[in-house]
Amino acid sequence: xxxxxxxxxxxxxxxxxxxxxxxxxxxxxxxxxxxxxxxxxxxxxxxxxxxxxxxxxxxxxxxxxxxxxxxxxxxxxxxxxxxxxxxxxxxxxxxxxxxxxxxxxxxxxxxxxxxxxxxx
Numbered sequence: 297x298x299x300x301x302x303x304x305x306x307x308x309x310x311x312x313x314x315x316x317x318x319x320x321x322x323x324x325x326x327x328x329x330x331x332x333x334x335x336x337x338x339x340x341x342x343x344x345x346x347x348x349x350x351x352x353x354x355x356x357x358x359x360x361x362x363x364x365x366x367x368x369x370x371x372x373x374x375x376x377x378x379x380x381x382x383x384x385x386x387x388x389x390x391x392x393x394x395x396x397x398x399x400x401x402x403x404x405x406x407x408x409x410x411x412x413x414x415x416x
Contacts, residue, residue, distance in 0.1 A: 297409060309404045313397050318343035340392045347394035351403065353386070360386040368393055 314320070318336055322329055330348070331337045354361035362371055366388065374387035393399055405411070 297411075305405070305408045308408070309401055312346060312404060313344060313400060316344050316346035316400075318345050321345050337389070338392045338395050340395060342397060343392075344395050344397050344400055346400045347403075350388060350391070350394040352394065353388065359384050362386060362388060362391075364393075366391055366393070 322332065322336075326332045329345070336343050352362055352364040354363045359373075368391050370390040371386060371388040372390075373384045375384050
C-alpha cells in the first residue's frame with residue numbers, strides 16, 4: 297500500500313475518532329446517546345463511542361460472552377430471573393476495551409486496509 301493511501305486512511309480514522317468522542321456526541325447529538333442525562337456509561341478518560349456495542353461480544357449464544365477473553369479481565373455473569381431464553385447474560389459493562397481510541401484505530405485500520413497485523 298502506498299504512503300498516500302495510508303495517509304488518507306489515517307485521516308479518515310482520525311475523523312471518525314473525533315466524531316465519536318463521548319463529550320462531542322453528548323453535546324451535539326444528545327437524542328442518540330443511550331446514556332443521555334446519566335453520564336458516560338464507562339468511567340475512562342477520552343471515552344469514544346464508535347463501538348457503543350462491543351464488536352467482541354459473543355452473540356452466537358443466548359447468554360452472550362466475550363469472544364476475545366476480555367483482555368482487561370473484567371466482566372461477570374448477570375443473573376436474570378424469569379427470563380425465557382437464559383437465566384444469565386454476560387455483563388461487560390465495566391470493560392473499557394472497545395472504547396479506547398487505540399483499539400478503535402486498530403479495528404478501523406484492519407477494516408479499511410484488510411491488513412490484520414497490528415499496524416497502528
